[in-house]
Amino acid sequence: MKKNEKNNKKLSNPEAILWLLKPLRLEMKQGCTDRAVAGGIGKWLPLVQEKLIAQAFLPEKESAALLKPLQGYVTDSPEERKVKISAIFSSVEKLGTPTAQSPSEAAPAVEEQPKEDERVTELGMPVQYLKGVGPKRAGYLRKINIDSVMDLLCHYPREWQDRTQLSKIHQVKEDEHVTICGKVRAKQTFTIRRGLNITKVILDDQTGQIAATWFNQPYMRERFEEGQWVLAYGKVSFSRSWQIMNPDFEILEGSSEDQIHTGRIAPMYPLTERISQRVMRSMLYSLVQHLPTHFPDVLPDAVVKDQAFPAAKVAYQDIHFPPDFPALDQARRRLVFEELFLQQIAVARMRVTYGRVLAKALQTQGAKVTAFLEALPFSLTEAQDKALKKIFEDLGKPHPMHRLLQGDVGSGKTVVGAAAMLAAVDSGVQAALMAPTEILATQHYLVLKKYFEPLGITLELLTSGVKAVEKKRIHAGLADGTVAVLIGTHALTQEIVAFKTLGLVVVDEQHRFGVEQRALLRAKGEQPHTLVMTATPIPRTLALTAYGDLDVTVLDESPPGRMPISTQALAHGQSRMAYEKMNQAAQAGRQGYIIFPLIDESEKLDLKALTREYARLEKHVFTDKSLGLLHGRMTTPEKEIIMAAFKSGKIQILASTTVVEVGVDIPNATVMIIENADRFGLATLHQLRGRIGRGRHASYCYLIADPSTEEGRARLRIMCAVKDGFQLAEEDLALRGPGEFFGLRQHGLPDLKLANLIRDAAQIEIAKEHADRIIAKDRELELDENQALREAYFALYQDRESRARVG
Numbered sequence: 001m002k003k004n005e006k007n008n009k010k011l012s013n014p015e016a017i018l019w020l021l022k023p024l025r026l027e028m029k030q031g032c033t034d035r036a037v038a039g040g041i042g043k044w045l046p047l048v049q050e051k052l053i054a055q056a057f058l059p060e061k062e063s064a065a066l067l068k069p070l071q072g073y074v075t076d077s078p079e080e081r082k083v084k085i086s087a088i089f090s091s092v093e094k095l096g097t098p099t100a101q102s103p104s105e106a107a108p109a110v111e112e113q114p115k116e117d118e119r120v121t122e123l124g125m126p127v128q129y130l131k132g133v134g135p136k137r138a139g140y141l142r143k144i145n146i147d148s149v150m151d152l153l154c155h156y157p158r159e160w161q162d163r164t165q166l167s168k169i170h171q172v173k174e175d176e177h178v179t180i181c182g183k184v185r186a187k188q189t190f191t192i193r194r195g196l197n198i199t200k201v202i203l204d205d206q207t208g209q210i211a212a213t214w215f216n217q218p219y220m221r222e223r224f225e226e227g228q229w230v231l232a233y234g235k236v237s238f239s240r241s242w243q244i245m246n247p248d249f250e251i252l253e254g255s256s257e258d259q260i261h262t263g264r265i266a267p268m269y270p271l272t273e274r275i276s277q278r279v280m281r282s283m284l285y286s287l288v289q290h291l292p293t294h295f296p297d298v299l300p301d302a303v304v305k306d307q308a309f310p311a312a313k314v315a316y317q318d319i320h321f322p323p324d325f326p327a328l329d330q331a332r333r334r335l336v337f338e339e340l341f342l343q344q345i346a347v348a349r350m351r352v353t354y355g356r357v358l359a360k361a362l363q364t365q366g367a368k369v370t371a372f373l374e375a376l377p378f379s380l381t382e383a384q385d386k387a388l389k390k391i392f393e394d395l396g397k398p399h400p401m402h403r404l405l406q407g408d409v410g411s412g413k414t415v416v417g418a419a420a421m422l423a424a425v426d427s428g429v430q431a432a433l434m435a436p437t438e439i440l441a442t443q444h445y446l447v448l449k450k451y452f453e454p455l456g457i458t459l460e461l462l463t464s465g466v467k468a469v470e471k472k473r474i475h476a477g478l479a480d481g482t483v484a485v486l487i488g489t490h491a492l493t494q495e496i497v498a499f500k501t502l503g504l505v506v507v508d509e510q511h512r513f514g515v516e517q518r519a520l521l522r523a524k525g526e527q528p529h530t531l532v533m534t535a536t537p538i539p540r541t542l543a544l545t546a547y548g549d550l551d552v553t554v555l556d557e558s559p560p561g562r563m564p565i566s567t568q569a570l571a572h573g574q575s576r577m578a579y580e581k582m583n584q585a586a587q588a589g590r591q592g593y594i595i596f597p598l599i600d601e602s603e604k605l606d607l608k609a610l611t612r613e614y615a616r617l618e619k620h621v622f623t624d625k626s627l628g629l630l631h632g633r634m635t636t637p638e639k640e641i642i643m644a645a646f647k648s649g650k651i652q653i654l655a656s657t658t659v660v661e662v663g664v665d666i667p668n669a670t671v672m673i674i675e676n677a678d679r680f681g682l683a684t685l686h687q688l689r690g691r692i693g694r695g696r697h698a699s700y701c702y703l704i705a706d707p708s709t710e711e712g713r714a715r716l717r718i719m720c721a722v723k724d725g726f727q728l729a730e731e732d733l734a735l736r737g738p739g740e741f742f743g744l745r746q747h748g749l750p751d752l753k754l755a756n757l758i759r760d761a762a763q764i765e766i767a768k769e770h771a772d773r774i775i776a777k778d779r780e781l782e783l784d785e786n787q788a789l790r791e792a793y794f795a796l797y798q799d800r801e802s803r804a805r806v807g
């Protein structure tokens with residue numbers, strides 16, 4: 001069996017061949033423009049041929065034959081090139097079929113077996129070919145996205161345990177984690193009962209004895225010889241005698257043997273099915289021992305010098321098997337920087353692309369923009385004014401705008417977006433506004449209709465709730481251009497929706513959408529300008545990453561005359577206080593919300609509880625007030641009727657799920673009661689609370705909860721103390737960490753493995769500076785000095801870039 005496996009490895013392996021020919025696939029993707037490899041396919045041919053022989057074990061003659069069609073590639077037309085590449089792939093396929101090459105035929109052809117070390121030097125090679133891995137383990141590794149040797153090298157420890165301090169056996173205490181070094185005195189396996197046996201290896205260090213113990217692993221006995229010295233690490237326990245259950249161990253055979261698991265700072269890896277900590281550690285140890293001599297360095301020399309980073313190879317060795325903790329810190333510092341740097345390269349490339357792409361410049365001083373701004377019942381705040389100027393500046397340029405308008409709840413983003421849309425209309429192109437909920441889309445539609453229709457603009461509302469006939473009419477109007485402005489939900493991204501000329505895309509509450517949705521909508525125009533609006537305040541360093549490809553404008557000012565919101569946390573037993581305030585407010589002509597957390601709007605049970613609670617409030621609490629109920633399961637017309645009645649004041653108190661979380665704007669509402677408030681995150685609570693305090697009356701927010709967790713209590717405390725969205729965001733970060741922070745996952749960049757956007761914030765700025773400089777000079781990373789960077793970057797970002805390109 002084993003022999004067979006080895007034999008197979010020597011055969012030309014279609015999988016390895018395909019991997020080596022990967023650039024050809026990229027070349028196809030890029031339309032055969034000969035840009036897939038630096039220097040062109042022609043220059044690449046001899047290199048790949050060598051690799052085919054050395055790594056895929058394809059005999060020289062055959063590898064030459066395989067690549068032959070590619071000769072003269074540089075002068076071929078893209079069509080000819082496509083034919084040639086296809087031909088190559090089909091010959092590889094034939095190689096894979098047994099008739100083309102049976103093992104017996106192939107075996108003699110391979111005489112020279114590559115040396116192990118040579119094989120390891122290819123970081124891009126499939127991990128399977130790595131010593132100690134093989135196809136089986138490679139299969140399990142693939143499940144945690146480790147495909148290449150480099151992927152494995154970047155499989156960083158989740159922690160490092162200090163196992164450098166040896167304990168004397170007579171000093172160990174129960175429950176302590178210790179490393180001990182002892183001589184094997186005896187070994188035994190007992191059967192305790194059927195199906196349960198225990199193996200003990202007694203270790204002695206002259207101060208005492210301790211047993212290394214394993215359950216149901218009798219073969220462990222065979223691993224040790226009496227008289228051997230053994231290092232063992234684990235948790236100490238005592239039952240009749242001292243023992244360490246399932247220790248990590250190392251047999252010290254000779255002084256030259258390296259210690260991997262014990263007696264050192266030991267890496268602890270995230271694991272996967274069938275791969276133990278021990279195996280993972282051994283694979284990585286073997287890998288870092290055999291890193292190529294000329295290890296590619298993705299960082300420019302200047303950066304390495306400037307930051308006093310250790311060499312790349314050293315950093316990779318030390319992050320896995322640090323000789324000491326300062327070395328680990330240095331390694332980590334460098335690799336964190338590399339991660340952030342690659343991310344900033346991605347961001348910088350996006351920006352440069354935007355700058356090169358042409359778009360229709362819009363007329364921003366047109367009749368409709370002017371009329372709209374004049375008709376507003378208020379004057380713009382200074383912040384709005386500035387933001388609009390910035391946006392108009394962008395729109396007037398022949399390159400697509402990519403701007404983020406960030407402003408806390410109630411800061412007045414909608415008018416800014418509306419003015420931008422009118423610039424599109426004035427320029428004879430269409431504008432689309434996408435909002436995350438039907439309720440918000442409808443509200444935008446109603447508000448904008450009031451302003452736009454008198455200007456002779458046709459606007460339509462498109463949500464999934466719109467009737468089929470209506471939809472048809474809208475689709476037709478969009479296609480022939482009679483509909484100038486389209487407002488709606490993600491229904492806008494459906495394939496059937498097609499514009500005549502979409503010139504501007506506005507995305508409201510961007511954090512509710514994924515990057516893909518934004519991209520889908522953008523793809524409906526030819527490089528439309530894009531304005532994304534969000535109330536999600538993001539600390540600057542996060543913005544550099546999350547929205548690094550966007551220019552950011554902040555609305556840091558509320559419209560004048562806003563009254564503060566006072567926020568109070570109440571136990572369920574104290575709800576009456578909140579109800580009273582609500583009654584008073586309604587008496588005085590104000591309105592209010594009562595919010596219920598539904599875990600799942602589609603759950604019948606939850607809905608039933610909500611209806612029951614609503615009936616109770618109506619019957620026993622707000623007896624003489626008019627109440628309305630709103631939730632996500634209602635039909636579009638039902639929702640519309642309720643919202644209209646609330647808007648007009650017919651409904652005084654709106655009981656609702658979080659469907660009103662974002663964007664809803666009823667300035668007369670001044671009281672909000674949030675039931676079971678501890679179930680919501682800070683971001684949601686802040687958004688919900690943002691529904692009140694939008695008018696000229698004092699507002700009150702009550703958080704009703706009996707929180708059972710410390711985090712729940714912390715959230716309520718923070719909500720009561722902090723009003724400012726930016727500050728809340730910082731608190732949220734501190735509480736939850738950046739991974740979950742306000743939907744940051746959606747930014748479309750790969751997850752960071754080592755870097756932490758908070759802790760390593762200072763590095764982001766430095767990484768950005770360097771990335772910008774490099775990309776400004778060499779966007780395609782074609783220069784020789786950027787070769788290593790180019791390879792690392794594309795390995796990580798190629799797919800993401802091609803996906804993002806839609807947008």
Ligand code: ADP
Nearest residue numbers: 378379380381409410411412413414415559665
């Ligand atoms: P958000 O930024 O949360 O989307 P909106 O655009 O919904 O905020 O605006 C909140 C409220 O403030 C709306 O009722 C809007 O009409 C009003 N508003 C916007 N700008 C001003 C202003 N400059 N002066 C007075 N009220 C304004």
Ligand code: MG
Nearest residue numbers: 413414508663
């Ligand atoms: Mg809004």
